[in-house]
Amino acid sequence: MKHIDNLLVEGLAAKAAETERLRLNHNFHQDASDTLQRMLNAVEPGSYVQPHMHMDPDKREAFVILKGTLLVVEFDEAGGITDHIILNHAQGCFGAEIAERTWHTIIALESGTVVYELKDGPWDPADDKYFASWAPSEGSGEGEAFIQRVLDDLGVII
Numbered sequence: 529m530k531h532i533d534n535l536l537v538e539g540l541a542a543k544a545a546e547t548e549r550l551r552l553n554h555n556f557h558q559d560a561s562d563t564l565q566r567m568l569n570a571v572e573p574g575s576y577v578q579p580h581m582h583m584d585p586d587k588r589e590a591f592v593i594l595k596g597t598l599l600v601v602e603f604d605e606a607g608g609i610t611d612h613i614i615l616n617h618a619q620g621c622f623g624a625e626i627a628e629r630t631w632h633t634i635i636a637l638e639s640g641t642v643v644y645e646l647k648d649g650p651w652d653p654a655d656d657k658y659f660a661s662w663a664p665s666e667g668s669g670e671g672e673a674f675i676q677r678v679l680d681d682l683g684v685i686i
Contacts, residue, residue, distance in 0.1 A: 576671025596641025
């Protein structure tokens, strides 16, 4: 049995806050070939996840909030926002599932945010994510401005 408890969640959140990318995974799946990828994903405010989709092979992705607050956003082909949800226990919003071939990103709205993430496998870095050309690349220095535009468009204040 794999336990998900406060010790694991709090420890992962603390480690994520110290990383350059401000996020960190804790994998439960045995290896990349597993057909169901299962992990904790700790994400801090300011971490930029470039909008992407999973296709060829098609993969669904789901997020279930364990701690903190996470904004999940879907986009159309041109980068317009088509849907969003703020995951937070106090608000009664616990999870979201992203369909295959759907542009999406996640944005932490609270320090210490941790989600349980599930995604169809296997994982192959060569075809896992197709990044949106209309969004800045991770590490380009433009991620923070992109995040702020999304928050402004949705009227979300951190």
